[in-house]
Amino acid sequence: MSTRPVIAVDGPAAAGKGTLARRLAAHLGLAYLDTGLLYRATGRRVLDAGANPRDPAAAEAAARGLNPADLARGDLRGPEADMAASAVAAQPGVRAALLDWQRDFGRTHGAVLDGRDIGTVVFPDARVKLFVTASAEERARRRWLELRGRGAEVAQEQVLAELRARDEQDAARAVAPMKPAEDAVLIDTTEMDADAAFARALAVVEGKLSGA
Template structure:
């Protein structure tokens, strides 16, 4: 069984997907980490994350150790991830790996294109959203709640726009996805809502 959890930055995808996986006894894959680690490898090589050849090489050379790095979050890593993620060759390089993971374990995967491209036949598809202001507030809190909140909002809105506008595997809800707006929902309430959707689909 595969459950797809897609949506924009800081909507609560990871929190929800991790809890669903634990509850249902499924594996969990944060697919954003693949793009973040690819972007970080390109930055390490002093190339531009928009450089298609460098980004493809970085994606093809990913190792498990790259995914465990401690420097995959923050504004620079966010921008690099979104830049490499816009490139068809990078997405192609990471596709089979994601599919193998889901098929081998049964899994909850969170990302942008899980329900549309990676697992279009997923048993359950959720699209998790929240207002941009609330998502920026959450990301700002995660970063210590001390920096420039307006800058966090602007970066988040710009990244969402880039992820939604790209030609290949843009962020968008699958036609058969259930929308969950977490603007007014804490993690417990979002989990309860999602579990009800899952149970209805499996019935």
């Protein structure tokens, strides 16, 4: 097939979506988009404005005013940014504001996009859909290791509790809830390192792209 494919990589927090999606994109010569950054940057803009991320008008205005510099900020991760992102992401106005941008990106370049609703809402006709997951305990351990690597002192139980709360909020929302698309291939990486997850994903992608 001549057009460049769109590959959707969805799943819960710290499942290894970004690591996998980035690697797939590099391997296949496709662009990569971390769609979580759009929600993180929106949440950060709302906090900067002194508003509440649950305020629909403030959140939608922040999403509509997003610019590339917002996505390059260094303060888009950590507990406050995580929950602000998830709060703005539950609002229809925010999701609508970011939808065309994501679609244009994928259609223009062919791309690997990672997020929560890529296979269900943003690109329901994506050539390949992966839903990457792992046990909550393993995901919390991975995120905790990352936080420690950045010098943050935080208990693993606290990371687990925050991750569960965010996953619940992302899965329970009315608009674009996190869930596997019906035609997504599930990859449970609880027992896989990043290399094994990549090998498994690449086998799925190559099979789908060759029409197998």
